Amino acid sequence: MADKRRINGPASGTAIPIFTPSKSGAHTLQRTRKPNQLRKIYLQPGVVPTASGSAYLELESLCHPSSLLNAVPSSLKLSCVIHGPKPLPRNANFSSNLQLTINVKFAPFATRQRRGYIRDVTERDIGTHVETALCGVIVRDRWPKSAIDIIITILEAEDDVQWGSGTQQQNTVGGLGNMNVVSGCITVASAALMDAKIDCLDLITGGVAAVVPKDDGKFVHHLDPSVIEEPFLNSACVVGYMPARDEVTLVWTRGNIPSYSDGQTCRFDSLLDSAVNAAKGAHVILRQVATELAQAESTKLIIDESKT
Amino acid sequence: MSKHRIKSVALEDDYADDYYEDDEDQSGYVEEDGMTAEDQERLRVATVQARNTLGQGFTSITDKEIQDALWHYYYDISKSVSYLKNKHTPSQSKQDKTRPAKTGSQLAVHHQAVKEPNIHHLLPSTAKDFFWDSPWLNIPFHRQAEIRIEPVFPRLGLLGGSSTGEGKMSKIAALAAKRRLKEKENEKQRGAATHTSGLPEDTASGLSKLRIATSHTLYPHKEHPLRSRHDLQSASRIDQTQETPPKGDALPPSRQQGKDKRTEDNHQLNGSQSGANVADMRAKPSMFARTLMISCDTALPLSSRPPTLLPEPVISSFDFLKPSPDDIVLKAQNFKGSKTSTSSKQQKPAKAKESITNSMENLSVVEPETIKSKNLDVLAEYKKVERKNAANFVVIGHVDSGKSTLMGRLLFDLKAIDERTMQNYKEEAEKMGRGSFAFAWVLDQGTEERARGVTIDIATHKFQTERTSFTILDAPGHRDFVPNMIGGASQADFAVLVIDASPSAFEAGLRGQTKEHALLVRSMGLAKIVVAVNKMDRTDWSKERFQDIKQQMLAFLTTAGFKSENISFVPCSGLQGDNILTRSRAPQAAWYNGPTLVEELDTPEPVNHALEKPLRMTLDDTFHDSVQNPFSVSGRIEAGSLQVGDQIVVMPSGIKAFIRSIRVDDEPSDWAVAGQNVILSLSITEADFDQINIGNMLCNPAFPVENVSSFTAKVLAFDHLMPMPLDVHKGRLHIPGRISRLAAVLNKVDDSVVKKKPQVVHPGSIARIVVELDEPAPIEAGRIILRANGETVAAGHLE
Ligand SMILES: Nc1nc2c(ncn2[C@@H]2O[C@H](COP(=O)(O)OP(=O)(O)OP(=O)(O)O)[C@@H](O)[C@H]2O)c(=O)[nH]1
């Protein structure tokens, strides 16, 4: 009797694909961008009409022309959905501030290492970082006794491991991929907040910068470093930054600040400044998206008015 | 399950397919790759010639641009030159070169000029690249069309710089050109908001709107969607040389020599830079994103096309304030039924049909009301009936003094609550770990009240003694709910003050709501007060404690203005039921031989209600009763009388309505008089439902209450009074307002003015003040209470 509940395999059977490790070594890309050049950002608010606010963000894919299928580097793809402000459940304690719930989840297919369906430590950690960044920007006392849920789904993320290299991790600082995710989450959440029309102090954006050693023993700051392009780096920093107030709501740094051969140290401040510059770059885009959104809204209004 | 997942992972990469497609691409494009040495030489010569022809004014044009043009025009120097001149008027070109374009449109034009060639030149290295702009199941038009091998008619090119239309287009081509122009026009309009192009010809800017961001790297998939079409079109070169480009089209040439001469992007994506180069920093959506947004024409500016992940919901949710379809049908049936039964009984069958159609025509959500009044003489009717005295009393006291428990006990003892129900309450309360609150549950019906063991809103319950029919108004003791207590007290004829006799609880109460409630009921004009000294079991029925409390309360209540003959004291225990209906059997309580609580309540004291005055009734509640009676209100008639069919007016909204039916003490009745608690069903339109609220005043339309926005009142100050914001309470009604003026401080005995225009009124003194209300409200002569910051600051009456 045929089992109708499952889809059975072909009767004849197929050969199992066997993957051998690549001999060509690690697939790294030379960074062709200038040190202070960000990857292009695609940002689109209002992608989920049923939510009160939503946005989608993706970074330009760093596709090498000669790269074949196995080494296409992943780029960041995030979607953010906001529900609320909605009243707190009746049995909840009184709260004079808006309650913020942030839920960051990797899609199971987001990284090459498959993710589970239950939120793991990394995801909760990223969530806390994003929450820290956003708490400082939302005017929370405007909504007493209410809550918003911010749900960020990471559809595609950079792997922390450079794929194809036999060795696991060349990066001296781990977690660069996660830093990029945090930065992207902040920016996309900001766009979604804007779409949801929730009062904020500013359009917050995230930015990442890294200290990268050069051949001549000097160090440069790379804005928006991507894992695939930076085989070696000394330290990396992610910030959540509000340009209009010149305020940083989140700083997360990893690695150590190197000292130059001539004794002069590369200071942490300058790394932070670079990260802030990266955030400013993202802010330019966010601001333009905001303008377009406002224009779309106003034309919609005009159309609505002319109808009535 | 696991099988599925593994399968989909394998599919994700689609190896086999991609390799296959790859081969196909290669073969298809091979001819276009590279450039012969001959071509290169020819190009070089032509470039020099073109530059000479262009002259001094156009030095800013790069070799590359010239070569672009030449390649496109197949070394036709004059055409190329005219194209370039068209594009770069001297002043324009300068700006173009030195600064990144100011506007999005200019920028885009510039980039196209620089980059198209290499885009074309590069072969798609993977199948993915080849299909980059063709999302699943949504192949864009321009990619579909090119599958045809033989062009049927001379192709219409969008390219070129010829400003005069030469040659003839076929009809179809002309039509197509027209459509394109129209599209462009639309495009322009859409982009108009952001568009501030300085170009003399706006066509280019219109077209450039198609592109938000230009690619700056060599990824072939970043090219313009329209571009690819032209590339493919121009595969047959003969066609193109013959075609006539439409007038005024300023698109740059699409072909260039084969070398990769990609110039570095002028516009740095510098983090600290801003403004002009935004377009450069924005990426175009990836194929994934475009699939997600379901919009194949992604090049449109964001503002013109809100992309959606999900289609807009088609079903609009039902507004539950409106009558449901069932309601309408039922109503219609009722209406029809009544009409036919009353009016058309003797009618002939032929006419009956007509009457039905008529009634169908008359049918509407708002049915015209015709309620027959019986025109009774209500007062005469009232006197005819022999009835028990009716009295409402409010139970007041500090929180947790046992008010609800005492009343629950009283109702249980009087068999107003049956054994079974009580048993249920006991079991459930036990389950919730609040066994001691079982009696309080008789009155505390709300889930929250039960869960917390605190009364929140007034609860009413009726019971009868031999002589009187009582209505209990169980007030909440918590200070946060004093407004509810005021609402209840305003309907009461006398008060029962419950005092917790247990050690230190009495003292706490005296500082708290025992005091506030007592003062409030007095200032609302209640004269009689019964003090139930409760929880005597806790003090082991100590006579000393009782006497002590009695003395202190007596002193306090008399200063508050109660006459000592109207004050009575009963020691009792609500939990155990002593001295409520029956005398306590506890030996320790033998010293008390006064009346029980019920006996004390039942001392006859007929209350005189203002039956003759015009109708006044404050609404206690408004609710949806049934389909037949969609809008009902409840409350106690304060003055006057009413009967079915009377017209009334609800203030402050001034909505008029007829009384459809009356229920007095849950019994249907044709009339009701002051002092009775009634439920009235009103006939009003649904639109007015939310205009009638709790606290509104129901009046006789002939003598309605005036809406006042300011009034003068004589008040007793409980706290310091100065011009300040406060809440004015009058029964159920409470409205925000403020003291606008302190007119005078008065003498307590003869109301003579002690001090005019005081700065502040001290607690305990009587003053005349002017209160302004934030919004007009139906307030006329009567008692008012003023509260601020959750505390009663003054009470008095209007002058
Ligand atoms: N020992 C004893 N406890 C009592 C007596 N009467 C009430 N209680 C207890 O006092 C507590 C409060 O009773 P409630 O009836 O809810 O008090 P309340 O005055 O209605 O409280 P609020 O409505 O919230 O102001 C309960 O736990 C009762 O069991 C009594 O006579 N003796």
Ligand SMILES: [Mg+2]
């Ligand atoms: Mg109670």
